[in-house]
Amino acid sequence: MRSRADEREPPDPAATGSAPRVAAAPRRPFLIVNPRSGGGRASRFRIAERARALGAQVLLLDPSRPQDLAAVARRAVDDGADLLGVAGGDGTQALVAGVAAESGLPFVVIPAGTRNHFAMDLGLDREDPSAALKALTDGVELRVDLGYAGERVFVNNVSFGAYAALVQDPAYRQDKVGTTVRILPEFLARHKGPELVVRAGLLTVDRPDAVLVSNNPYRVDDPAGLGRRARLDSGLLGVLAARAETPAETAARLRSGQTHGLTHLATPDDVVVHADVAVVPVGLDGEAVTLPVPVRCRIGPRMLRVRVPRLRPAAAPAVRPPGWGTVRRATSAVRRAVPGRRTG
Numbered sequence: 001m002r003s004r005a006d007e008r009e010p011p012d013p014a015a016t017g018s019a020p021r022v023a024a025a026p027r028r029p030f031l032i033v034n035p036r037s038g039g040g041r042a043s044r045f046r047i048a049e050r051a052r053a054l055g056a057q058v059l060l061l062d063p064s065r066p067q068d069l070a071a072v073a074r075r076a077v078d079d080g081a082d083l084l085g086v087a088g089g090d091g092t093q094a095l096v097a098g099v100a101a102e103s104g105l106p107f108v109v110i111p112a113g114t115r116n117h118f119a120m121d122l123g124l125d126r127e128d129p130s131a132a133l134k135a136l137t138d139g140v141e142l143r144v145d146l147g148y149a150g151e152r153v154f155v156n157n158v159s160f161g162a163y164a165a166l167v168q169d170p171a172y173r174q175d176k177v178g179t180t181v182r183i184l185p186e187f188l189a190r191h192k193g194p195e196l197v198v199r200a201g202l203l204t205v206d207r208p209d210a211v212l213v214s215n216n217p218y219r220v221d222d223p224a225g226l227g228r229r230a231r232l233d234s235g236l237l238g239v240l241a242a243r244a245e246t247p248a249e250t251a252a253r254l255r256s257g258q259t260h261g262l263t264h265l266a267t268p269d270d271v272v273v274h275a276d277v278a279v280v281p282v283g284l285d286g287e288a289v290t291l292p293v294p295v296r297c298r299i300g301p302r303m304l305r306v307r308v309p310r311l312r313p314a315a316a317p318a319v320r321p322p323g324w325g326t327v328r329r330a331t332s333a334v335r336r337a338v339p340g341r342r343t344g
Helices: 047-053 069-078 090-103 117-121 129-136 162-168 176-190 247-256 324-337
Strands: 021-023 029-033 057-060 083-088 106-111 139-149 152-154 157-161 196-200 203-206 210-215 237-242 262-267 271-275 279-284 287-292 295-309
Touching: 029 047, 029 069, 029 106, 047 057, 047 083, 047 129, 057 069, 069 083, 069 090, 083 090, 090 106, 090 117, 090 139, 090 152, 090 295, 106 117, 106 129, 129 139, 129 295, 139 157, 139 210, 152 157, 157 295, 196 237, 196 262, 203 262, 210 271, 237 295
Parallel strands: 029 057, 029 083, 083 106, 106 295
Antiparallel strands: 021 139, 139 152, 139 295, 157 210, 157 279, 196 203, 196 271, 210 237, 237 262, 271 295, 279 287
């Protein structure tokens, strides 16, 4: 028996973010809603009620009862859902987006998380997550890439070393920029975690302290991966790898956007991260997980059909990430706090 993935039509070269397809309204949309994501944004904007009024079947997550969301989404597909959607953060989006891609179904992003970077790069209104529900009745379809780290899907990025350590900090969800400025420089200077080796095509990066592999490249002057991606359908992985001798040097690079000391790459090749341990902690779309080594990251070109409202905020040109004033002020404090890199 052929699966839905086998029956999926091949990507249309014209179906990019700049040339979306008009999409017929779904008959049996299925939406997963996380009521606590983003400090309760889904509840404040009455996402579940509004989605039901538009004919969607809604699963309201109970935070006290963790569920395998990929399994939930697959059951919905088996029960006849013709569209999957998520109102929640990027980590939850990625889990269900992977099922939508393997099933050949369109996917709807409701930006009810804290930062909603995937929604930002799709041009969605992050101030009013309920506006994304218009995709159910007046939508167009985009084809975008998906990233894979082993068997796990990511819509934004997967991070290793110091970048992964950021995700472990409880403050990261509410203040990504501030937490990055506070933790990253000192961690890079004092890092004693697993020794990493990154290989991509002919490139090898030995012993980087921080590695970020992204679904489409970030700007070259965005070493923390906090800004925007110009495209989501380039078929390229972005790679950022950093090794710093002092925390002041790292903070200065973050402040000025300099690329000296950083490896920056956009590649269609798989990116393989090796380590001197069996498993490594990683940040997968902002979620803290562990993955077996080596971790093979790859790009799935135009694997995901994303349905968005026909009218949505225009995708603004990529801009410098927010919070650079904070980075600048932090530099002198970091220099005083940790004068040099600890070795041995």
